[in-house]
Amino acid sequence: MSKSLIFLSSVQKELAAERRAVKDFVDxxxxxxxxxxxxLFETLPASGRRADEVYLQEVDHCVLYIGLLGNIYGFEDSEGISPTEREFDRATTTGKERLIFVFGSDDTARHPKMQQLVRKAGDQVVRRRVNSIPELTAAIYASLINFLERNGDIRTLPFDAAGCPRATLEDLSSEKMRWFLSRARLQRNFALPETTAPTDxxxxxxxxxxxxxSHAAILLFGKAPQRFLLSSEVKCAHFHxxxxxxxxxxxxxxxxxxxxxADQAVDFVMSKLDYTVGAREQGPQAPVSYEIPQPVVAEALVNAIAHRDYTSNASVQVMLFSDRLEIWNPGELRPPLSLDSLTRPHPSIPTNPLIADPLFLAQYIEKVGSGTxxxxxxxxxxxxxxxHFRLDMGCFILTLWRPGKTSKPKAIATGQAFGQVAGQVSEQVRRLLAVCVGALSRQELQERLGLRHRDSFQHSYLQPALEAGLIEMTIPDKPNSSNQQYRLKMTGQVTRQATGQVANEVTGQVRRLLAVCEGALSRQELQERLGLRHRDSFQHNYLQPALEAGLIEMTIPDKPRSSKQQYRLTEKGRLLLAAPGPQESAQ
Known part of the structure; x- marks a missing residue:
C-alpha cells in the first residue's frame, strides 16, 4: 500500500524541535x-535545484498540508512573502487538505505578517491553537484519524455498532430472537411481527x-456471547x-x-435478601416484600449491564454484604453527566445505544433517564x-443499603405459619441440622458436609447453629475439649423434621417460587408473580428444581407440555413453607 505524503510547513529554525517531533510521531x-x-525540507540531500522550486513541487505531490504557525514570519523573497506563506498559498490553489496549528494564544507577540497569515488561514480553514509538543501531536493524531475515516481508509465505529471479529450469523440464536420479538410486541407494541426473519x-x-x-448483536442474541466477549460475564458474590x-x-x-x-443477576440477589409475606385480605395474592425492593435491584443491575464499557477487561461485579449491595460497573459517566446530576432530572445518554434500545423494547429499561x-x-x-454513587478505579459503583440490623422486616400473619422472619436460619445451618444425627465431633460433621476448611465451617455452620439454640455441646463447660461433640436440641429437631430431613436443601430461588405458589397457577402466572421476564431462567433456576425436589407438582402430569398445564404445592412443599426460611444475610 502506497503511503500518502504529508508536507510539514513552518519556519524551520523557530520550530525545529516541533517539526522533528511530528515526523517521529507519525513514523x-x-x-x-x-x-x-x-x-521535511531539511532532510533533503544537497542539490543544484532552487529551494523554492523543491518545496513547492513537494506541496504539489502531497495529500495533506500541515502548517505550524509561530511568532516568526521568516525569510522574505523579492515580493516580501515568506516560504511558509508561499507553501500555504500553493496548497490552497491546488486544493490540498490543510491542517493549521497555531502556537500560543498571544497574537501580539507575532510578527505583523505572521499575524496576517494566521488571520488568512483562519478565514479559510479551522485552525487549532496548541502550546506544547504533546498538545500538537495529540491534535495532529485526531485530525489524521478523522481524515482517514472520511476517506474510508479506516472505520472506527462505536463498540456496539462495530462488527464482532470472527462472528457470523450462525453464532446468533434464532430462538432468542423469536423470544425478543414476542416480548417486544407484548411490552412495547413493537412493529415487526413474530414471524420476522432474523436478518430483517x-x-x-x-x-x-x-x-x-455487530458486538451488540452477539451480546443480545448470541448462542455463546462470552466466546467472543469473555469479560461480558457477570460475577456475583455473597458475603456474611x-x-x-x-x-x-x-x-x-x-x-x-x-x-x-440481567435475569440471573437479579435472581442471585433476590434469592439472598430477606422477605416478608403480607396478609391475604390485602388482595387475592399475598404480597411478598423484599428488604430492598425488587424494582430497585433490577434497575441497578440492568443499567450496569446495559451501560458498561465492554472494551474493558473487567466484568460487572455484584457483591451482597450484610449491610449493602454493591454493583461495580466498568466505565465512567458520559459527559455531560456527573455524579451530582444523577440525583436530579437528567437526560438519558446510553454508552451502548444499540444494546439499550432492544433492552427498552423488551421493557428491561426505560429511556427517559429517570431510573436513578x-x-x-x-x-x-x-x-x-x-x-450512593461513586467513581473509583475506572468503575462506576452503585451502593444500595439494606435495612439496619436493628430494623428487621416484620412478618405479617397470613393465617398460615409461613415466611416467619424471626429466628430464620441460613442454608448452611439447615444443611448442618440435616446431617447431625446423634452426637458427632466437629471433624465428623465437616466430613459429612464435605467441608475441608475449619474456619469456614465454624463461621458459617457451627457457630450460627449454636447461637440459634439449634444444637448444643455435649461438654458445655469445656468448649475446647478434644472430646467435644455436638447434638441437636429440640428446636433443631423440629426444624429438621419440618423440612423433611433433606440434607440437600432448596435454593433461595425455589423458596421464592413456593412463596408465591397459591393454588394452581400457570408458568406465566408464576413468572409474573416473581417479576421474572426470561422463561429459560425461570425454568432452569425455579421451576425444574422445585419439580425435581417434589415441592410442587403438575396438574396434568401425563401431558407436561400442555398449554393448560398448571403447578401447585405438594404436601412436602407446604411443610417446607411452614418451617423457618433461610436468612443468610442475618449472619
Missing amino acids: NDPLLSQFFTVF LLTHLNLLDNGAP GTELRKPIPSYHIYKGTVFEL LEMADLCKAAGLRPP
Whole structure:
C-alpha cells in the first residue's frame, strides 16, 4: 500500500524541535505509519535545484498540508512573502487538505505578517491553537484519524455498532430472537411481527456491520456471547459480613446474553435478601416484600449491564454484604453527566445505544433517564438510605443499603405459619441440622458436609447453629475439649423434621417460587408473580428444581407440555413453607 505524503510547513529554525517531533510521531505510530510519510525540507540531500522550486513541487505531490504557525514570519523573497506563506498559498490553489496549528494564544507577540497569515488561514480553514509538543501531536493524531475515516481508509465505529471479529450469523440464536420479538410486541407494541426473519430483525435494529453481526448483536442474541466477549460475564458474590474477605459463602459467574445476565443477576440477589409475606385480605395474592425492593435491584443491575464499557477487561461485579449491595460497573459517566446530576432530572445518554434500545423494547429499561430517581424514591418508601454513587478505579459503583440490623422486616400473619422472619436460619445451618444425627465431633460433621476448611465451617455452620439454640455441646463447660461433640436440641429437631430431613436443601430461588405458589397457577402466572421476564431462567433456576425436589407438582402430569398445564404445592412443599426460611444475610 502506497503511503500518502504529508508536507510539514513552518519556519524551520523557530520550530525545529516541533517539526522533528511530528515526523517521529507519525513514523513511529503503528496506525499512522501505515498510511502516511512526512516530508521535511531539511532532510533533503544537497542539490543544484532552487529551494523554492523543491518545496513547492513537494506541496504539489502531497495529500495533506500541515502548517505550524509561530511568532516568526521568516525569510522574505523579492515580493516580501515568506516560504511558509508561499507553501500555504500553493496548497490552497491546488486544493490540498490543510491542517493549521497555531502556537500560543498571544497574537501580539507575532510578527505583523505572521499575524496576517494566521488571520488568512483562519478565514479559510479551522485552525487549532496548541502550546506544547504533546498538545500538537495529540491534535495532529485526531485530525489524521478523522481524515482517514472520511476517506474510508479506516472505520472506527462505536463498540456496539462495530462488527464482532470472527462472528457470523450462525453464532446468533434464532430462538432468542423469536423470544425478543414476542416480548417486544407484548411490552412495547413493537412493529415487526413474530414471524420476522432474523436478518430483517437485525437490520431493523441496526445490528449488522456489512452483513456480519455487530458486538451488540452477539451480546443480545448470541448462542455463546462470552466466546467472543469473555469479560461480558457477570460475577456475583455473597458475603456474611461487611467486608470483602474469604471465605465467600456463595459465588457465581453468570454467562449468556444481556437479557439472561440481567435475569440471573437479579435472581442471585433476590434469592439472598430477606422477605416478608403480607396478609391475604390485602388482595387475592399475598404480597411478598423484599428488604430492598425488587424494582430497585433490577434497575441497578440492568443499567450496569446495559451501560458498561465492554472494551474493558473487567466484568460487572455484584457483591451482597450484610449491610449493602454493591454493583461495580466498568466505565465512567458520559459527559455531560456527573455524579451530582444523577440525583436530579437528567437526560438519558446510553454508552451502548444499540444494546439499550432492544433492552427498552423488551421493557428491561426505560429511556427517559429517570431510573436513578425512581430508585431513590423506592428506597425512601421502603425506609432505606438513598442509593450512593461513586467513581473509583475506572468503575462506576452503585451502593444500595439494606435495612439496619436493628430494623428487621416484620412478618405479617397470613393465617398460615409461613415466611416467619424471626429466628430464620441460613442454608448452611439447615444443611448442618440435616446431617447431625446423634452426637458427632466437629471433624465428623465437616466430613459429612464435605467441608475441608475449619474456619469456614465454624463461621458459617457451627457457630450460627449454636447461637440459634439449634444444637448444643455435649461438654458445655469445656468448649475446647478434644472430646467435644455436638447434638441437636429440640428446636433443631423440629426444624429438621419440618423440612423433611433433606440434607440437600432448596435454593433461595425455589423458596421464592413456593412463596408465591397459591393454588394452581400457570408458568406465566408464576413468572409474573416473581417479576421474572426470561422463561429459560425461570425454568432452569425455579421451576425444574422445585419439580425435581417434589415441592410442587403438575396438574396434568401425563401431558407436561400442555398449554393448560398448571403447578401447585405438594404436601412436602407446604411443610417446607411452614418451617423457618433461610436468612443468610442475618449472619
